[in-house]
Amino acid sequence: MFFAAGRQARPGPGPDHADAPVGGPDILSLMRRNIEEPLSVGALAAGLGLGRKTLERECQQLYGMAPRRLFRAIRLRAIRRILEDTALPVEEIAARGGYRNASAMTRAFRAEFGLAPSRSRRAIAAPVGSVHAATRRPSASK
Numbered sequence: 001m002f003f004a005a006g007r008q009a010r011p012g013p014g015p016d017h018a019d020a021p022v023g024g025p026d027i028l029s030l031m032r033r034n035i036e037e038p039l040s041v042g043a044l045a046a047g048l049g050l051g052r053k054t055l056e057r058e059c060q061q062l063y064g065m066a067p068r069r070l071f072r073a074i075r076l077r078a079i080r081r082i083l084e085d086t087a088l089p090v091e092e093i094a095a096r097g098g099y100r101n102a103s104a105m106t107r108a109f110r111a112e113f114g115l116a117p118s119r120s121r122r123a124i125a126a127p128v129g130s131v132h133a134a135t136r137r138p139s140a141s142k
Contacts, residue, residue, distance in 0.1 A: 024062045038098040076112045
């Protein structure tokens with residue numbers, strides 16, 4: 001188990017994380033606090049008092065992915081929540097998710113969830129089983 005200098009081991013948020021390294025909850029917390037201004041892997045490691053390799057190892061062990069990929073997934077899930085909960089323009093949502101432009105965010109969103117943000121929002125707006133939801137056709141432009 002990993003122990004940073006001066007830190008004690010503590011259980012994670014649930015039984016599945018009881019043997020998780022100490023950094024798990026801290027990693028997620030730091031990433032979530034910096035969604036609008038994403039940190040580099042080096043800055044994340046420094047903010048946690050870890051070496052870069054230690055952060056990479058912990059992310060792989062805890063979440064099965066590299067820190068950069070984990071941070072991207074957290075940002076895109078936050079973007080999806082904003083899409084679901086607001087009528088903000090995609091450009092504003094992209095900025096809130098730490099993307100410099102809507103195109104980059106749209107490409108990342110599509111890669112993560114299999115559809116564009118605008119289609120995701122329409123799918124949320126149309127109740128399952130509604131005529132509108134049942135008659136929508138996939139976009140021809142990919």
